[in-house]
Amino acid sequence: MKLKLVYSHENVKKPILAKIVLKTNLLINIIEAKVTANMGEMIIDIPSEGEQLREVIDYLRSEGVTVKEVVRTIEIDHDRCIACGACVSSCPADAIKQNEDWSVRFIEENCIGCRICVYACPVRVIQALGD
Amino acid sequence: MENRGAEELRTYEEINRRIQSGDVVVMTATEFIEYVESYGLEKASKDVDVVTTGTFGAMCSSGAFLNFGHADPPIKMVRCWLNDVPAYAGIAAVDCYIGASCMSETRPFEYGGGHVIEDLVSGKEVELRAEGRVTDCYPRESLETTITLNDINQAMLVNPRNAYERYNAAINSSNRTLYTYLGVLLPNYGNIHYCGAGELSPLYKDMNFETIGIGTRIFLGGGIGYIIGEGTQHNPQNQLGTISVCGNLKQMSSEYLRGATFYRYSTTLYVGVGIPIPIINKRVAATAALKDSEIFTYIIDFGVPSRNRPIVKKVSYAELKSGKVEINNMEVRASPLSSFQYAAKIANTLKEWIEKGKFLLSRPVELIPNYREFKPLIIKKREFVVKDVMTREIVVGRLSDSIKDVARLLTERGIDHLPIVDDENRLIGIVTSWDLAKAIAQDKKDLESIMTKRVITAKENDLIDIVVKRMAEYKISGVPVVDEKNHVIGILTTDDISRKLVGRRLL
Ligand code: SF4
Ligand code: SF4
Numbered sequence: 001m002k003l004k005l006v007y008s009h010e011n012v013k014k015p016i017l018a019k020i021v022l023k024t025n026l027l028i029n030i031i032e033a034k035v036t037a038n039m040g041e042m043i044i045d046i047p048s049e050g051e052q053l054r055e056v057i058d059y060l061r062s063e064g065v066t067v068k069e070v071v072r073t074i075e076i077d078h079d080r081c082i083a084c085g086a087c088v089s090s091c092p093a094d095a096i097k098q099n100e101d102w103s104v105r106f107i108e109e110n111c112i113g114c115r116i117c118v119y120a121c122p123v124r125v126i127q128a129l130g131d
Numbered sequence: 132m133e134n135r136g137a138e139e140l141r142t143y144e145e146i147n148r149r150i151q152s153g154d155v156v157v158m159t160a161t162e163f164i165e166y167v168e169s170y171g172l173e174k175a176s177k178d179v180d181v182v183t184t185g186t187f188g189a190m191c192s193s194g195a196f197l198n199f200g201h202a203d204p205p206i207k208m209v210r211c212w213l214n215d216v217p218a219y220a221g222i223a224a225v226d227c228y229i230g231a232s233c234m235s236e237t238r239p240f241e242y243g244g245g246h247v248i249e250d251l252v253s254g255k256e257v258e259l260r261a262e263g264r265v266t267d268c269y270p271r272e273s274l275e276t277t278i279t280l281n282d283i284n285q286a287m288l289v290n291p292r293n294a295y296e297r298y299n300a301a302i303n304s305s306n307r308t309l310y311t312y313l314g315v316l317l318p319n320y321g322n323i324h325y326c327g328a329g330e331l332s333p334l335y336k337d338m339n340f341e342t343i344g345i346g347t348r349i350f351l352g353g354g355i356g357y358i359i360g361e362g363t364q365h366n367p368q369n370q371l372g373t374i375s376v377c378g379n380l381k382q383m384s385s386e387y388l389r390g391a392t393f394y395r396y397s398t399t400l401y402v403g404v405g406i407p408i409p410i411i412n413k414r415v416a417a418t419a420a421l422k423d424s425e426i427f428t429y430i431i432d433f434g435v436p437s438r439n440r441p442i443v444k445k446v447s448y449a450e451l452k453s454g455k456v457e458i459n460n461m462e463v464r465a466s467p468l469s470s471f472q473y474a475a476k477i478a479n480t481l482k483e484w485i486e487k488g489k490f491l492l493s494r495p496v497e498l499i500p501n502y503r504e505f506k507p508l509i510i511k512k513r514e515f516v517v518k519d520v521m522t523r524e525i526v527v528g529r530l531s532d533s534i535k536d537v538a539r540l541l542t543e544r545g546i547d548h549l550p551i552v553d554d555e556n557r558l559i560g561i562v563t564s565w566d567l568a569k570a571i572a573q574d575k576k577d578l579e580s581i582m583t584k585r586v587i588t589a590k591e592n593d594l595i596d597i598v599v600k601r602m603a604e605y606k607i608s609g610v611p612v613v614d615e616k617n618h619v620i621g622i623l624t625t626d627d628i629s630r631k632l633v634g635r636r637l638l
Contacts, residue, residue, distance in 0.1 A: 082187070082389060082401065082473055088454075088466035089322035090315040098454070102472040116308075120315040122189060122391035122401070122468070 001053055002031070002045050002070035002112070003060075009038035011064045017044070020056055024048075031093070031112050043070060043112045073113035076106055077125040090120035136341045136498050139412040143494040146180050146409050150488055157181045157407075157485045159478040160331050160419060167420040176416030181485055181492065184336045185350070185405040185477030186328035188469025189391055191312070192292035192363060193400045194230040195248055195380055198284040199259065201225060202276075207269035211261035212236070213247045220261070224269060228289075231390075231400035243398025246390030248288070251280045252352070253385035286380035288352060288388075292362040294404045296334035296372040297428045300325035300451060300465070302443055302458065305434030310395035314468050316433055320458055323430060323465035328474040329423045329448030333406035334372045336419045342409050343374065344495025350405030350481045351376055353384030355490070358406075361499045368502050370428075376404065387477070401470075405477040407485060409492050424449040430456070436597065438507065517598060518591035520631045521612050521621035527552045528562065530578055537578065538567050548609040550619050551582050557617045561586045563609075588613045589623055595632060598623065 012035060021028055029045040046056060060067050076087075076096075083102045095110035096117060118126045149155040156179050158166060163182045167175040201224070208220040211227050215235040218227040231245035250257055256277045265272055280286055302323050303309050303316035310316075314324040329335075337343050347358040356378025365373045387403030410416045428451075430443045446456055452471075455462045484490035528537050528549045537549060541564055551560040560582035570581040589598045589610045602610060602625065609624035 082470045084188075084401075084468055084470040085466040086314045086324070086468045089324065089464040090317065090466070092317060092321065094464070098466065102467075102470065116315055119310075119394040122314075122393060122399070123389055124392065 001049060002043060003057070004068045004070050004113070005040075005042045005044060005060065006066040006068075007035070007040035007042070008064060012036075012038065012040045014063065016060065016063050016065060017042075020059060024052065024056065026052075026056070032114070070111075070113050073111055073115065073129055074106065074117060075127050075129055076104060077127070078103070080123065080125040082123055084122065086122055087117040087120045087126060091117050135339060135501070136344075136495075137412055140176060140410060140416075141180060142411070143409060143492055147491045149180060150485055150491055153486075153488060155180050155485060157183060157482045159183050159185075159475070159482055160336055160408075161475065161478070164330060164420055164422050167416075172413070172416055172420060175420065176410055176413050179410055179416075182336060182408045182410060182419040183405060183478045183481040183485070184328070184333040184408060185331050185403070185474040185479075185481065186294055186333055186469060187387065187401060187403045187473035187477060188295075188298075188326050188328070189312075189393070189399045190290060190293045190402040190404075191232045191397065191399045193248075193288070193290035193402055194228055194244060195251075196222075196226060196228050196285065196287045196289055198286075199225045199227075199278065200282075200284050202271060202274055204270045205268075206261060206263035206271035206274055207266055208261040209264050211259065213244075213257050213259055214242065214250070215258070215260075216242070216244050216247050218244070232397045234398050240392055240395065240398065243390065243392070245398050245400030248380070248400055249385050249388055249390040251286065252380060252383050252388050254279060254281075280381060287377055288356065288380045288383065289359075289375075289377045290402065291375045292364060292373045293376050293402055294333050294362070294374050294406075295327060296332060296338065296367070296370045297426065297448075298325065298327040298371075300428055300430040300446065301433045302430050302463065303434045304432050304443075309433055310393070311433055312393050312396050312399075313433070314393065320461060320463050323451070323456055323458075323463050324468050325428065325430075325448075325451045325465060326467060326469040327428065327448070328469060328471065329426055329452065330421060331471070331474045331478055332426070333404060333408075334374065335370065335421065335426055337406075337408050337415060338367070338370060338372070338418045338421075339414060340367060340372065340499045340501045341415050342411060342495070342498075343406060344498040346493055346496045347406065348490070348493040349376065349407070350403065350477055350484075351378040351383065352380070352403055353387035354378055354382035356404075357493075358495070358499075361503065364505070365499070365503050366505045367500070369505075372499070372501075374499065387473070403473060403477050405481040407481060407490070407492055422449070423447060423452060430458070515595040515632060516591065517589050517593045517595060517612055517623055518621070520595060520627050521589075521591070521623040522627055523621045525550070525611075525619065525622045527556070527619060528578065529553075530559070532578060534567065534570055534576065534578060534581070537562060538571075541567065548611070548622060548624060550586075550611040550622065551578060552619055556619060558586060558588065558611055558613055558619050560584045561611060586611060590614075591620065595628065599628065 032043040034041045093112045207224045211220045215237045218229040229244045233244040235242040301313035362373025389401040431440045549562045562582045612621040
């Protein structure tokens with residue numbers, strides 16, 4: 001499950017993720033991190049589900065971290081796509097690939113929701129879904 | 132080249148007779164390459180009459196002449212807009228030219244001339260707004276109405292520069308994401324964008340320009356068009372040849388004319404161009420048979436903001452099309468910006484038109500030159516560089532100075548920035564009066580702990596405009612000026628700029 005974490009200046013210096021790793025032994029993968037002295041944003045992948053995932057999320061929230069589930073973030077209108085490929089290497093997470101005939105396919109599990117592709121598409125056929 | 136354009140294997144008339152009798156042999160460039168690999172160039176050049184090509188990419192230098200007809204009372208348009216995109220109206224009373232990369236005044240970067248052309252071609256209504264100069268013969272002052280492609284008289288796509296033979300690819304060595312006319316370039320060599328159609332590229336398939344010239348009939352935007360001359364910036368000796376083309380917009384299709392936007396750069400138009408290459412002699416057959424692995428281009432570093440951007444690597448289209456290119460021992464992902472899928476569709480459509488007898492070839496009335504001097508623009512007006520404006524008599528500090536000394540120095544000299552140097556006058560940091568205030572508040576004692584170590588600097592020949600942009604970007608009010616070896620030779624502050632430069636410019 002992919003989560004987006006937003007830290008405030010009060011909790012950004014605390015070793016919150018490290019504590020979770022020590023407590024649960026989960027191999028948390030940090031996909032993207034933007035951290036400054038007074039705030040932070042992170043996208044992590046937690047290889048867990050059910051009760052254990054709930055506990056992790058509850059713990060993060062109790063430490064004042066805002067937690068959002070990263071859901072399906074973009075949709076490509078294949079009828080209007082010109083198969084150019086501008087979105088492919090612009091995607092930092094390798095979530096859009098080009099097929100043999102140059103048409104594109106979206107690999108949802110790789111997507112980190114950054115939306116660079118939405119702006120990279122010259123004919124604007126990639127839509128961002130919700131927030 | 133001797134006998135450039137010589138019809139040795141077959142003439143245009145022979146080809147057209149075979150088209151009309153239905154026994155012409157046409158192959159797309161991709162099929163021709165395979166045929167040559169199986170049977171050799173000799174046989175292929177005898178067997179095949181025409182090779183078709185195609186490209187579908189962003190071609191900014193595109194646009195359309197439109198004639199609206201006269202309103203009652205009539206107007207002499209001096210300014211006009213189509214869906215809020217300004218069109219050039221300085222032609223005659225009711226003619227205009229709408230350029231693909233001109234952006235809407237109300238929705239810039241989202242909608243532009245390219246989109247207007249796409250909307251017209253797909254039959255949509257477009258808002259026309261115009262202002263006129265009142266004369267005795269043209270009494271009307273302004274008008275507002277809507278038009279469709281059907282309503283207007285002539286609509287001619289006239290593109291001064293299309294179908295680049297190849298195009299430079301782009302990479303970004305800097306540490307920030309760049310938004311360019313070659314797409315989004317991720318920082319630190321994060322990706323490569325390239326365009327051009329490689330082995331389907333119309334001009335590359337006749338790279339000596341033996342069959343391509345004024346009057347060549349082509350596939351343009353889904354309809355039929357003509358080459359009207361060499362394109363602007365035509366530079367064939369470096370395989371950067373271009374053509375200018377025109378065609379009747381009314382018979383084109385929005386499938387092959389797509390309005391587009393390069394984020395934070397501009398709007399543009401994706402144009403489909405396909406050229407039939409008659410195999411008139413063996414040299415033409417040989418260029419038509421060039422493969423992706425034999426067609427090269429350069430990867431250019433857009434992280435360097437000057438005209439002479441460094442070449443990072445020479446690559447073949449085969450390597451680019453593999454999706455990965457090795458740069459500095461790293462695999463960098465590469466993706467195209469122009470569509471190979473559409474390029475292939477265009478080459479196939481053109482082949483079908485010729486096979487069905489719907490499209491005859493035309494002998495150009497004049498070939499396009501295969502050499503053209505390429506001139507840069509020289510700026511004759513003097514542009515100010517850092518050394519014109521910087522302060523040379525500067526005060527510097529050393530790590531051994533105490534915070535008190537530094538504070539005194541700054542107040543005595545009335546300055547805000549103190550570069551800190553080592554024993555050889557090389558820059559190691561900078562202290563500002565703001566840093567000092569903080570140091571005193573936090574009771575810090577040594578200079579090293581308060582100075583900024585990653586200093587933004589300038590070189591004495593940098594353009595002032597570029598340095599000002601850099602200062603605004605990092606929100607700083609002064610930069611030390613250093614030489615190649617990082618020795619401090621001056622300082623440039625916003626104060627210097629406003630005092631010396633604004634004064635001079637106003638003179
Ligand atoms: S949103 Fe970001 S990660 Fe997802 S596909 Fe687009 S560019 Fe890739
Ligand atoms: S950038 Fe847009 S048009 Fe091009 S392949 Fe991606 S989705 Fe399709």
